[in-house]
Amino acid sequence: IAAAIALKDLAKLPVPKEVCEAYGVEGLEFGREYIIPKPLDARLISAVSDAVARAAIESGVATLPYPTHYPLSSVSEVFGGN
Numbered sequence: 192i193a194a195a196i197a198l199k200d201l202a203k204l205p206v207p208k209e210v211c212e213a214y215g216v217e218g219l220e221f222g223r224e225y226i227i228p229k230p231l232d233a234r235l236i237s238a239v240s241d242a243v244a245r246a247a248i249e250s251g252v253a254t255l256p257y258p259t260h261y262p263l264s265s266v267s268e269v270f271g272g273n
Contacts, residue, residue: 202226241261244261
């Protein structure tokens, strides 16, 4: 649920120019044609990882505290890179 809420919240924010350029459009705005963020939106990794980690901690599912390296800022961090 935390991931879905993070996606919803992110979709309602202004879309970065880089994302629009990647999809060859002038702009994207929340509505019928844009209800979830595009897969190439770099903000996804930090928004979703943060939301899921916090939800796991708050619900008691997580056995460790909030990671010091969160929120993630790149996909390479998922696999232990910088």
